Amino acid sequence: MKRQSQTGFGIIELMIAITLGIVLSGAVIQVTLASQRSQRVLEAVSQLQESGRIAVSFLTRDLRMAGYMGCPNLERIPVNVIAKTPPSDLNFTAENVLIGQDNVSAGNAYSAVANTDIISIQRAVTPAANLTGNMATNNANIQISSNPAGLGAGDFVFITDCINADLFSATTVSNGNGNQITIAHASNRNITNKLSKIYGSDAEIMGFQSLVYFVRDSGRTTPAGNAIHSLWVQARSLGNGAAPIATELVEGVEDMQITYGEDTDDDRDIDAYRSAADVTDFSAVLSVRIELLMHSLDDNIIGSSGEFVQNSLSFNGAAVASDQRLRQVYSTAVAIRNRLP
Template sequence: MKSINKSNGFTLIEYMVAITIGLILLAGVGTFFLGMQKSSQAQNGISELQENGRFALYFLTNEIQMAGWKEPDFIIGASTPNYIDLTGTSDGGAANVSDSLQIRYESDVDCLGNAAAGGVATNRFFVEDGQLKCGAGGASQPIINGVEVAHFLYGVDTDRDNTPEKYVTASQLAANPVEARQVASVKVILLLASDTNVADTNTARTFTILGEGEFTANNDRKLRRIFSSTIFLPNRPKYLGS
């Protein structure tokens, strides 16, 4: 009789070894995927902050540098200074309370694109509901999201050399009419937060806001960063004396 060749199957041990190797490979792929996802979230959060911060400073720089601009024969208003409008400029008084800044300049339209009354744009910048906004004529529109606080300090040029000798708050400026006519620059300080969670665990961080003290952020996983810039005022009026 002819012998019958029997094919040998896998043993239970071999099955177990194969399954174990498969699970190890699957765990490695899962860990790699989670790591890539986490890295992508972090990069998105950083990019989001940088883009928002750059745009906010760019927008504010363009606007603030317009403060006081007018044609030689155009009269913006009887009150001085007319470039930093103290009627709409306020000091939050604490690091966790935002300031506001209002400027005026000759223009047919305001920051909302609406017709400016009397040919003078009166634009106010402030924070509301986590958004940096521009307001004019009783209306407003957001500029960027994710703004925790915004602060403005004013560089006072006391000796008329076009270089500020000190920086003061809006409250200090309002209390000193002489220095209110000597503002040569505005220092903008913005604290921005990412829209999405980035950190692995909740962290309560403290930020130093120049001229305002310490700001303690929420205990969460968001990424935060301070953006600041000093903006000089090329259109400020000549020194008006005391």
């Protein structure tokens, strides 16, 4: 029986197969890496959009309510403050319910990032409650049927009927037995226990709140060691009369710059947008323009060349240095409702 010879791969065929395998493997690796990189970029973009939207939402909601005190406004009805030794964040006048600080220095009172802006707001808190009892004298403890704002002892409280307005410190707030909640305004926490008038059932009762928005270092870093900045708010909460507490709201807010639309000739129209340092009268500010510089929370999102390159970005009049994090600018303008024509 004749035997057939068998032959295998030669060295040349083997080298060609290895080369083709390396090329194909390299192509697969490149496609996989590009896909992963694209996914990281998409996630970074999504994070920036979500964080920017939330930050703008917080600021817009509170800024438009600066100086709110129910149906009247401070131009028509000044608030009669009878609270004894009110704290520094309570100065409810037209000049102080909206105040800005421009390009703050390091070591400021809020530990805000140097050269960022700070904005302070004062307003009444809704929902309001209506006066329901003890309406015979102006020094009586006022009564309401419900407490939707969660007012407590030590809180600062507005009462207004759109003709007059008082702001006092609540000495006690009952728990609502018998569907009546009693709020006392005794002279131990107030200059006097007398309100400016005897209010009727048309009067509304609301809490007072102060808020300060600023950008602060979160204390956290990215894997590459880059600092993560966040938007913070220092707010006076209701319920126990506690001092304002700083709370981190949105991470990834690198910088905040604010300009103020000022009516300089009292015609109820904005004449110029100015930085806080250049505003001559904050009571004449009708609108606020906010710009936020957002940064991604991951490193190595963008490169110096190739597909994932971010065009040069300018913020606050200067080019933004790149550290391979993705950045985006969000801006909005907010009208102050109580100052609209």
